[in-house]
Amino acid sequence: MLRRRINKKQIILQGISISKGIAIGKPFFLFQKKNVPNQTLSEQEVLEEIERYRGALKKSKEDLKYLQRRFIKDGAFVVADILDAHLEILQDPVITELVEKNIRKTHKNTEVVFQQVIGEYKLSIKDKFFKERIKDITDVSWRVFSHLNPIKESLEVEKNCIIIANEINPSDVFEIKNKIVSAFITDKVGYSSHVGIIARAKGIPFIAKIDINLLNNVEIENLIVDGISGIVIINPTLKNLEKYKKLKINFFKFYVELKKQIDFLTKTKDGKDIKIFSTIESLKDVDFVFKYKTEGIGLFRSEYLFFQDRKIPSEKKQFYVYKEIAKKLKNKPFIIRLFDFGGDKDFLFKEKKDFFEINPMLGCRGIRYLIKNEDLLKIQLKAILKASIHGNIKILIPFVSNLSEISFVKDKIKEVMSELKDANIPCKKVLIGMMMEVPSAAIISNIFIKEVDFCSVGTNDLMQYIMAADRANNDVNVFFDSLDYSILKLLKEIVDNSNFYGKPLILCGEMMLNPKFIELLIGLGIRNISLSARQMLEIKYLIMKINASLAEKKVKKILTFLN
């Protein structure tokens, strides 16, 4: 990963870009293993030291509680849960007692004692898996340390500095202000890490896989972070400095340019229309449809309604959300995916003791769960159908693997409609679609497509099930970096079948986020895509650079070549 070119004092290091953008600034070294002050205390000082330790603990707790409130406000309950665990570690009575006892016994300062106590626990855990999981402890002890020495931490960071560290904790990035830190350089940290996600959301350039130790003996005047090509230039030449100053302006202009595109219809270079829809999770997300001028909502992940309240939303609450969104959209399509529980979303059922599966990804997911919990399905259908008169609502069935599941939903819709009619509540017929994400349906998509009005391809799950590879598993997720022939062939069949039967197809999923795939997907004949707001503009930009007929030829060539 390392390319070193010495040109007088200029050093160029190649890493991996985690977050795009360009920054020029002065370095700020942030080492986890700071020099711990080592002092021997007098009897009197021991008491003060214990107070200092308690004070740092208290401040750390306040920090965590504050962060937690913010995450809860943003609906990020999983993060809030992680912070909950951090709080418990801070409040660990055995640790607190031991630290205080050892301060008294050894007459050493808190830093020394604390590090030793935590260190012993960490050492005692030899199991590799557990070791990985207790990384949080580093985060917690670091927080306590920063409160023991509060002044140095915040003041030494200059404006516009570039932070260099072996590793960065999510909470650090979260708390950092863009104005102060202009970029990050680290050794460890992966693209999909929490830190990476937060940095991208905040628009802070970030390069990883840089061997920090190489910089130990280098005097750094200033440096450039090129988050586009993943390069770090240390002590750049005047020429490079000028070049990057220009690039920085251009990069900014590029984003301004991207924003201008909002008003254009999405067309490929050769004039083919591509329809972009929004993928949303809550009522307030509906604004993205207007902000980015999309065609409507291609995917409403209704299970996130649970996520917000952590309980089953009542029919009334659901009706309100669906109605409000439908009204705001006027007649633009509003595709509601029925609750998609299970799989990697089983955290919603934490409270349910009886919901345990050895292999949740192959378990009671999506429509399977709803069939087992018919009441839940009926409440949702009722809310949707009641809201149907307020707009252009369509129903999408998740995780269909068997035809009977489609007829089950259809029957329930009929049932609910007649109930509504009996109660004199108006409703409208809605179109029904299915998620094409289970191989058993995708392989014979021609048969399934006939049974529905439209279909939606969930690329994440489809790829995962076809390749039998978990995308969260670092050892096998290379399968997701390229498009396997099997997937290409299957997608082609699905697109062809949807065209043949005249049933619209929308592509959802992260596959589009990989620029390498966009051309192939367009070439396969994908014309409708649903995206979340974050990558909308960039993908639109990339699509507009693609020549669709050329892409189609390319795909054809690949398919015939491999045949």
Place this chain on the structure above:
Amino acid sequence: MKIVKKVKVKNKFGLHIRPAAAIAKILQSKKSSVFFTYKNDTVNARSVMGILSLVIKKNSIISVSVEGVDAEITMKEVTEVLNKCFEEE
């Protein structure tokens, strides 16, 4: 009252930070003293680090000992957490 019970850990990845923290959280409001014993090591269940140091993996059977005025309800709630599955990130 003192209750001692053998409990099987069902969480997929064993008792790592989040389950351990959940146990500590429950115990905050309880008066009983609670100890976990696994492979001859005994720790205070109120200590997240203590629980972690036992390295308890899925399907391990641990001995839970609860002593105090609210032993029954404490045992019940602790057992529930041990039987529960946490979302694994």
